[in-house]
Amino acid sequence: MAIRYPNGRQYTPKNKTVKNESKKKSDVLAKNKLTFSNRGKSLEDEIDEANMFYLQRGTAVIHKKPVPVQIVKVAYPSRSAAVIQEAYFRTPSTTDYNGVYNGYYIDFDAKETKNKTSFPLQNVHEHQVTHMRAATKQQGICFLLVCFSTLERFFVLPFDVLDSAWQAMEKGARKSIPLNVFEEQAIEITESYAPRLDYLKAVDQLLSAL
Amino acid sequence: MAIRYPNGRQYTPKNKTVKNESKKKSDVLAKNKLTFSNRGKSLEDEIDEANMFYLQRGTAVIHKKPVPVQIVKVAYPSRSAAVIQEAYFRTPSTTDYNGVYNGYYIDFDAKETKNKTSFPLQNVHEHQVTHMRAATKQQGICFLLVCFSTLERFFVLPFDVLDSAWQAMEKGARKSIPLNVFEEQAIEITESYAPRLDYLKAVDQLLSAL
Numbered sequence: 410m411a412i413r414y415p416n417g418r419q420y421t422p423k424n425k426t427v428k429n430e431s432k433k434k435s436d437v438l439a440k441n442k443l444t445f446s447n448r449g450k451s452l453e454d455e456i457d458e459a460n461m462f463y464l465q466r467g468t469a470v471i472h473k474k475p476v477p478v479q480i481v482k483v484a485y486p487s488r489s490a491a492v493i494q495e496a497y498f499r500t501p502s503t504t505d506y507n508g509v510y511n512g513y514y515i516d517f518d519a520k521e522t523k524n525k526t527s528f529p530l531q532n533v534h535e536h537q538v539t540h541m542r543a544a545t546k547q548q549g550i551c552f553l554l555v556c557f558s559t560l561e562r563f564f565v566l567p568f569d570v571l572d573s574a575w576q577a578m579e580k581g582a583r584k585s586i587p588l589n590v591f592e593e594q595a596i597e598i599t600e601s602y603a604p605r606l607d608y609l610k611a612v613d614q615l616l617s618a619l
Numbered sequence: 620m621a622i623r624y625p626n627g628r629q630y631t632p633k634n635k636t637v638k639n640e641s642k643k644k645s646d647v648l649a650k651n652k653l654t655f656s657n658r659g660k661s662l663e664d665e666i667d668e669a670n671m672f673y674l675q676r677g678t679a680v681i682h683k684k685p686v687p688v689q690i691v692k693v694a695y696p697s698r699s700a701a702v703i704q705e706a707y708f709r710t711p712s713t714t715d716y717n718g719v720y721n722g723y724y725i726d727f728d729a730k731e732t733k734n735k736t737s738f739p740l741q742n743v744h745e746h747q748v749t750h751m752r753a754a755t756k757q758q759g760i761c762f763l764l765v766c767f768s769t770l771e772r773f774f775v776l777p778f779d780v781l782d783s784a785w786q787a788m789e790k791g792a793r794k795s796i797p798l799n800v801f802e803e804q805a806i807e808i809t810e811s812y813a814p815r816l817d818y819l820k821a822v823d824q825l826l827s828a829l
Contacts, residue, residue: 429764458738464753467753467756469751469753469757470750471755471760472713473683474684475685475686475687475688475709475711476687476690477683477685478686478688478690478703478706480686480688484697490707490708491706491707491708492706492707493688493703493704493705493706494704494705494708495702495703495704496688496702496703496706497700497701497702497703498700498701498703499685501685502682503682507717507718508717508724508754508757509724509726509757509758509759510757511757511758512724512757512758514718514719514722514723514724515725516719527806540680543674543677543680544680544718544719547679547680547718547719547720547721547722548719548721548722549680549719549722550760
């Protein structure tokens with residue numbers, strides 16, 4: 410029996426009208442085939458998406474810190490929100506992301522490079538190293554989330570590996586970390602669906618090695 | 620023998636010229652007598668000072684989060700820093716302070732009231748409670764740092780005490796937490812010199828009760 414709306418028009422379930430939807434969906438899945446390609450999303454968006462997922466599932470509470478600005482002038486137009494009319498960017502003193510995961514303090518920064526063979530240390534700022542060194546001393550879990558965008562490979566680079574390379578650089582050694590060091594000493598983030606950049610899975614491996 | 624400057628003027632050590640300094644100092648000390656009075660500092664300044672002290676001593680790494688703003692328009696005047704010309708305040712989704720202390724994730728907000736008998740819950744925002752509830756589930760150490768400014772008394776109010784009062788309020792109970800609840804279930808911050816608001820001492824008590 411056909412179901413009808415009160416106005417007499419027949420009700421047609423939506424999944425019947427869009428005949429090719431399931432085929433289309435499988436095409437998209439095949440195209441993406443468990444890779445990080447064709448996303449059109451920035452690394453920051455991917456991390457935000459993962460953090461939102463973790464928060465909703467009760468897996469972890471990790472947030473991006475706001476960009477620090479020095480506010481100089483604020484106007485209060487009547488009947489509307491306050492408008493900041495003059496402000497300046499300040500240098501952050503920490504990394505961009507921190508939070509708590511199953512009792513662990515998590516602290517990291519996200520870095521992206523188009524380089525295919527190594528990660529240039531000029532992507533990292535002195536204050537970030539100093540901060541992660543201090544947080545590591547407090548038993549925090551610190552790392553860099555590094556994206557080799559051309560290779561579409563993502564790694565969780567433990568802070569101690571970064572710190573060794575950083576200190577070596579300060580003594581005159583190379584100014585980058587080769588990809589093979591990542592392959593040996595970092596943890597590659599394997600592709601996932603929900604969230605797509607499931608970086609805590611890599612952090613779990615980091616934690617199990619503690 | 621009198622010591623003289625190259626111009627012939629006699630050198631007089633400063634501690635001789637200010638005859639009454641030591642007396643004055645003791646007066647000041649007596650007046651302040653290990654209390655939080657006469658500081659002229661905001662609660663936020665006191666916490667910043669404590670956090671700076673903790674960071675320098677390697678005790679903890681705790682920072683205030685920047686105020687979140689939505690940046691709309693940025694100008695780049697030649698040869699000078701970028702100027703934010705239009706931006707709006709966003710609602711934060713977390714508390715103001717977080718960090719790591721001896722392996723513990725620390726998360727709190729600072730609140731001040733002139734009220735002498737109770738702490739009005741209207742000082743607390745829903746999103747702060749939601750956030751601390753989530754962080755507590757991840758085994759984070761969450762609390763409010765409450766200043767009764769008229770009484771010059773400071774308390775570390777554990778989140779579970781706040782949450783009980785909050786949930787009771789939602790069911791129609793009182794909209795404030797009486798001072799005697801603080802005296803019984805919160806930890807009073809005892810006065811100190813370095814840092815003056817040594818709130819981690821109170822947190823230690825919180826941790827020892829876990």
